[in-house]
Amino acid sequence: MSTAIDDNVIHGEWHVRYNYSVGKVAGQFFDGLKQKRILASHCAASGIAYLPPRAYCERAFEPCDGWVEAGHQGVIEAATIVTAQFEHLPPPPYAIAYVRLDNVSTALVNFVRGMELSDVPAAAARLKPGTKVKVVFKDTPEGRITDFHYELA
Amino acid sequence: MAKNTVAVIGTGQTKFKTHYADKTYVELAQDAAKLAMDDAGVTPDELDAIVFSMAPTQFMGVNDCDRWATSHVWGTGKPFMRIHAGGATGGSALQAAYVHVASGVHRTVLVVGADRVAETPDAQHVLNLIWDRFYEHDFALNTVTMTALAAQRYMSRYGTTEEQFAQVVVRARKNAMGNPYAHLKGEITVDDVMNSPRVAYPYKRFDICPRSSGAAAVVLSNLDVAKEKCARPAFVNGVSAITHSVFMGDRMGVFSETEFSDHDGEHIAAYEAYRQAGITDPTSQIQVAELYDPFSTFQFPSIESLGFCGRGRAAAISDEGGWDLDGQVAIGPSGGTLCTNPIGVTGLVRVVDAANQVMGKAGQNQLPNVHNAVATAVGGSTQFFAVTMLGDDHATRGRVQ
Amino acid sequence: MDVFVIGQAVHMPAARIGEKRLEELVFDTAHAALADAGVRRGQIDHVTIAGCDELDGRSISSMLLAAPAGAQLRDEMKCTDSGLTGLCLEAMRLESGIFELGLLVSWSKPSTAPLEDVMRMRCEPFYTRPIGLNMAITDALFAQAVGEKYGFDEFDADEAVLEAYRRADRNPRGIGHGVPAMEDIALSPYLAAPLRREHQAPITDGAVAMVLASAEWLKRNPNARALAQVAGIGWRNEQYDLGSDRLAGLTGFRATLDDALMMAGLKNAAGLDLLELESQTGFHELAFRAALNGNAPKDISTSGGAFAQNPYFCTGLVNAAEAVLQLSNNAGPIQIPRIKRAAAHGSHGFAQQGNVAVVLERV
Numbered sequence: 001m002s003t004a005i006d007d008n009v010i011h012g013e014w015h016v017r018y019n020y021s022v023g024k025v026a027g028q029f030f031d032g033l034k035q036k037r038i039l040a041s042h043c044a045a046s047g048i049a050y051l052p053p054r055a056y057c058e059r060a061f062e063p064c065d066g067w068v069e070a071g072h073q074g075v076i077e078a079a080t081i082v083t084a085q086f087e088h089l090p091p092p093p094y095a096i097a098y099v100r101l102d103n104v105s106t107a108l109v110n111f112v113r114g115m116e117l118s119d120v121p122a123a124a125a126r127l128k129p130g131t132k133v134k135v136v137f138k139d140t141p142e143g144r145i146t147d148f149h150y151e152l153a
Numbered sequence: 154m155a156k157n158t159v160a161v162i163g164t165g166q167t168k169f170k171t172h173y174a175d176k177t178y179v180e181l182a183q184d185a186a187k188l189a190m191d192d193a194g195v196t197p198d199e200l201d202a203i204v205f206s207m208a209p210t211q212f213m214g215v216n217d218c219d220r221w222a223t224s225h226v227w228g229t230g231k232p233f234m235r236i237h238a239g240g241a242t243g244g245s246a247l248q249a250a251y252v253h254v255a256s257g258v259h260r261t262v263l264v265v266g267a268d269r270v271a272e273t274p275d276a277q278h279v280l281n282l283i284w285d286r287f288y289e290h291d292f293a294l295n296t297v298t299m300t301a302l303a304a305q306r307y308m309s310r311y312g313t314t315e316e317q318f319a320q321v322v323v324r325a326r327k328n329a330m331g332n333p334y335a336h337l338k339g340e341i342t343v344d345d346v347m348n349s350p351r352v353a354y355p356y357k358r359f360d361i362c363p364r365s366s367g368a369a370a371v372v373l374s375n376l377d378v379a380k381e382k383c384a385r386p387a388f389v390n391g392v393s394a395i396t397h398s399v400f401m402g403d404r405m406g407v408f409s410e411t412e413f414s415d416h417d418g419e420h421i422a423a424y425e426a427y428r429q430a431g432i433t434d435p436t437s438q439i440q441v442a443e444l445y446d447p448f449s450t451f452q453f454p455s456i457e458s459l460g461f462c463g464r465g466r467a468a469a470i471s472d473e474g475g476w477d478l479d480g481q482v483a484i485g486p487s488g489g490t491l492c493t494n495p496i497g498v499t500g501l502v503r504v505v506d507a508a509n510q511v512m513g514k515a516g517q518n519q520l521p522n523v524h525n526a527v528a529t530a531v532g533g534s535t536q537f538f539a540v541t542m543l544g545d546d547h548a549t550r551g552r553v554q
Numbered sequence: 555m556d557v558f559v560i561g562q563a564v565h566m567p568a569a570r571i572g573e574k575r576l577e578e579l580v581f582d583t584a585h586a587a588l589a590d591a592g593v594r595r596g597q598i599d600h601v602t603i604a605g606c607d608e609l610d611g612r613s614i615s616s617m618l619l620a621a622p623a624g625a626q627l628r629d630e631m632k633c634t635d636s637g638l639t640g641l642c643l644e645a646m647r648l649e650s651g652i653f654e655l656g657l658l659v660s661w662s663k664p665s666t667a668p669l670e671d672v673m674r675m676r677c678e679p680f681y682t683r684p685i686g687l688n689m690a691i692t693d694a695l696f697a698q699a700v701g702e703k704y705g706f707d708e709f710d711a712d713e714a715v716l717e718a719y720r721r722a723d724r725n726p727r728g729i730g731h732g733v734p735a736m737e738d739i740a741l742s743p744y745l746a747a748p749l750r751r752e753h754q755a756p757i758t759d760g761a762v763a764m765v766l767a768s769a770e771w772l773k774r775n776p777n778a779r780a781l782a783q784v785a786g787i788g789w790r791n792e793q794y795d796l797g798s799d800r801l802a803g804l805t806g807f808r809a810t811l812d813d814a815l816m817m818a819g820l821k822n823a824a825g826l827d828l829l830e831l832e833s834q835t836g837f838h839e840l841a842f843r844a845a846l847n848g849n850a851p852k853d854i855s856t857s858g859g860a861f862a863q864n865p866y867f868c869t870g871l872v873n874a875a876e877a878v879l880q881l882s883n884n885a886g887p888i889q890i891p892r893i894k895r896a897a898a899h900g901s902h903g904f905a906q907q908g909n910v911a912v913v914l915e916r917v
Contacts, residue, residue, distance in 0.1 A: 008174070012679050012683075018666055019666060019667075020611065021571070021572050021573070021576065021663075022575060024578075025575065030287075050400075050403070052285070052288035054577075055575065055622075056581040056585070058621045061588075061595035061626075062585075077413075078302035080301035080302050081353065082352075082353040084297075084353065086277040087277055089281060096302075098405060100406045105409075106400065106406070107401070107402030109294065110292060121354070145292075156649070156651040177678075210608070217606070217676050220794050220904070223794055224793045224795070229792060230792060230806070231791065233635075233908070234635050234639050234789065235633060235635055237607070237614070237633075238614075238632055248631065252649075255650035256647075256650040257649065258646055258787070279613060280613075395628070395629060395630075396620045396626065396629075396630035398621040398626055399617040399621065422629075425629070534617060537616075537630070
């Protein structure tokens with residue numbers, strides 16, 4: 001018997017609900033956002049200030065024991081301009097960047113808005129590592145990472 | 154040094170393509186298991202244990218699908234465990250099987266897995282769900298954008314151009330023409346890559362691997378079994394897998410102890426594997442590298458991490474043909490991950506292709522005089538790096554040449 | 555095996571550990587194990603992780619959790635079967651000779667996602683998912699099959715549950731469920747006959763970490779103290795499809811335990827002083843005891859097992875931690891005098907598709 005096999009499928013979908021615990025550290029960070037403050041956790045042993053805030057320091061492997069407030073200016077460490085439409089992701093084009101904010105040791109990803117993106121290589125050239133950017137908050141932050149974004153300084 | 158010598162005595166892989174409409178997941182895995190056992194000349198009774206290689210199950214849609222596959226890969230009643238390290242899974246699974254044998258607990262172990270990445274139309278959505286729900290999930294991160302970020306950083310550090318990355322794709326697709334199992338293959342030009350639709354700077358569509366379905370398997374054994382079963386085994390002479398923090402932003406800038414765009418973990422893993430294998434001059438001692446390079450931009454930092462040239466030098470050597478099949482080290486003679494990426498077994502396919510070169514079974518793509526080959530696997534936020542050294546002589550272990 | 559446990563930590567269990575991000579639960583446990591062993595993270599040359607994406611609600615959960623588990627720039631490997639499988643893998647990694655000092659970390663926070671929905675999606679899509687199997691339903695099938703074969707009924711299961719709670723009640727490291735009244739068990743609603751709700755061990759959140767060292771490392775670090783030696787390991791899967799032989803045969807349980815016992819140089823389980831079983835229901839406790847065929851150690855599941863705490867997936871590793879406490883005379887009010895050898899058992903998958911066993915010895 002040799003019949004062509006159709007792509008005969010059984011349809012399935014997968015909706016699982018999750019309740020992710022925020023915990024104290026992330027909770028404090030998100031509370032800070034509501035006041036337009038970006039709080040980084042700090043480890044005295046290593047001297048590293050982390051964004052996203054960490055309960056512990058990866059370098060010292062000790063609990064982070066303090067907080068520092070990040071400046072609202074920083075430099076790009078890495079960036080890209082997304083020009084393809086991905087399922088469940090925003091309509092292109094848009095830019096995202098890892099930015100190391102003032103007073104902080106690590107870089108935090110967010111959207112870079114307010115840029116002309118139609119000429120992709122030209123726009124990419126304006127987002128090179130080392131480029132200065134600033135933080136812009138929403139008028140009414142609600143304690144989400146999307147309460148703010150970056151813009152070229 | 155390891156207590157027991159470990160050898161690859163059989164390999165198997167299916168053809169890779171977008172979709173297998175005629176087989177289920179478990180049947181695909183079974184095909185590869187059978188191929189590898191036949192190649193090794195072992196029967197299911199001779200297998201002491203199974204290691205199952207499978208990354209996230211959300212693509213194929215059955216939670217912990219290794220349990221479903223147990224009987225199909227002749228695992229019923231046997232020691233059986235699944236290894237999962239995202240994209241590095243296949244490399245890590247091989248190394249887990251390695252310790253089964255190196256420890257002396259088992260003599261003969263089958264490593265097998267399959268993936269069906271096209272079972273869901275939501276694959277990039279699944280790859281967005283891997284990100285931390287609190288801090289990174291919202292920013293359209295997926296494997297494409299995350300590696301685009303690293304590539305942009307690499308270009309900025311070393312002056313690499315989009316055209317130089319494009320040349321990597323041209324070479325990979327050409328090499329894949331000699332590999333009957335490869336998914337994408339063919340003669341293309343740098344212009345073809347440059348003119349394919351932009352996805353996320355600096356990527357165009359051709360800079361990115363396909364989503365592949367298929368299966369792979371390897372039979373590992375100790376020295377006694379290898380002597381009995383295999384005229385020319387590929388000895389597993391070095392294994393190492395280094396992990397970074399998930400947070401890519403920790404790996405950039407002046408305060409970081411590592412450099413995200415350089416694949417530092419791969420360098421650490423490579424030199425540990427080399428130390429175990431007695432490799433002191435990788436460029437002269439290693440003939441073949443099968444790299445985990447799902448993006449055109451992965452090859453240069455990987456080649457540099459493996460010590461085949463200095464940082465920032467790989468692109469210029471690529472332009473000169475130094476990584477071609479007849480170059481100083483043949484990079485990805487199979488066409489590599491750029492041409493074929495069945496995520497849950499990709500790292501294992503790298504081992505299969507590298508081992509086949511050492512065993513003299515690489516068919517049309519067989520290179521002459523392959524004594525040592527290295528296989529890599531990369532996963533997570535480019536944070537898991539597995540490096541495996543294969544050689545034709547286990548006696549070289551620890552010997553300085 | 556030349557493999558020694560030199561430190562460990564078990565996170566305080568709770569029905570839901572809601573005050574911590576999963577990352578914090580993992581870090582706190584790994585950090586506490588290192589402190590218990592008296593070693594710094596920098597000394598560790600590898601990390602072994604056992605975690606389940608689907609229970610964590612993440613698609614590559616080790617991405618986030620490898621670093622809090624101590625694996626930053628370390629050789630790290632993750633298995634997904636169970637916490638106790640992780641101990642077997644870790645023991646082989648040390649025994650291979652390429653490592654000397656390792657950290658094993660396993661966690662489970664089933665309160666994050668609906669457990670039975672996760673289990674339901676373990677069904678393949680063609681034959682079982684349309685019918686709908688999950689943990690309770692397959693455990694009920696198991697209960698019926700073993701009851702038939704060994705001649706016990708749900709009243710025996712009621713009694714086994716009550717006994718398990720009595721043992722758990724004496725264990726200060728348990729969650730403190732208390733001892734229910736017999737009728738609370740016997741009259742609890744059926745989930746799937748013959749399995750009643752109170753036949754099941756309640757699921758909890760938790761985490762376990764252990765620091766393990768090779769004999770070589772211990773020789774060079776005479777100040778370190780070994781709490782117990784890993785003497786034998788075993789793990790086996792049975793078939794996924796559930797027939798009566800598969801359900802009632804308990805062949806996986808027996809063969810797994812035999813593997814570990816044989817490696818430890820023991821003929822059967824009677825050579826043990828303690829066996830900590832992972833019994834997800836009263837029926838399991840009865841079935842596993844029956845499968846020992848009279849070669850049972852004097853003490854079984856002294857900790858109360860899953861009825862003391864049950865971070866499903868990690869429960870077998872909690873059993874190993876309890877065995878280590880016993881062998882190092884740190885088990886507190888439930889300490890067994892003069893104990894020399896103990897085994898931890900774990901199981902995973904629908905109706906114990908997988909079994910795992912580790913034999914530990916006093917050093």
